[in-house]
Amino acid sequence: MSAADVYANYALIGLLVVAALWTVLTPTLLRSAIGLAVVSALLTLVMFQMNSPLAGVFELSVCAGLITVVFISTISLTRPPREEGAAERRQARKQAFLPLIGVVAAVGALLWATGYALDVKLPRSTYQPVREVLWNSRQLDLLGQIIIIFVGVFGVVILFKRRRDRTVRSAKEQAP
């Protein structure tokens, strides 16, 4: 393992802890959700460094992607009505993030100039053992996954179905 890898590993794990603390301590729910996505993205990089690329891809696509979408949708659906003047303040806040683009570009240019890149290897031979383990040794896990996915789908359908029935019933009761 090279010295750059050692520094990268410690930097990644430090950033992961900082992002987790920021997720918990930030007062805004939306920032917490974004912080959680950052934690997932950093965990993905840690997984790639630890020779677990398939789990990393799952973590990035499902946890940093899908779960963040679920959280942001939940936050927007449970948000109270906005007060007057919120749009102007939101526009002003958007401009406050402009320096962040410059910082990211500067860090990227610095890494490019120094010739440093994360030594991410995607050995094709890694996938085959994972497939064999998942399909041959851990078949019960797959069965459990399928059952859990069905339970989740039915749970969400039932939750929203009851809500719709109640809405229709209350609308009928209010009708003259």
Next chain:
Amino acid sequence: MNEAWVPYFLPFAIAAALVFTSGLYCILLSRNLIRILIGIELLTKAVTLLLVLAGAVTGRTEIMQALVITLIVIEVVVITVAAGIVIGAYRQNGSVDAKALTDLKG
């Protein structure tokens, strides 16, 4: 045993413990249901990190990747159903405060 990852075990385990503690703090001290879900997510992240670390140290990454994939599937279903419950609770009570959920109180 993968000797290259053995020196990382303690720092990474401490980091996982810190992430787990921050998630636990979020769950115990927050009354907002969405923030409690975020705390549960952080607990899962800490467990995922420990699983991947164990796979790297023992050199059996393929089994750990299979376990992590299972964990991620369970995690996403739990969060999706819990988010549906939170939205239902908000529509019922007009609030995402955990203290407002008193319908089942005897």
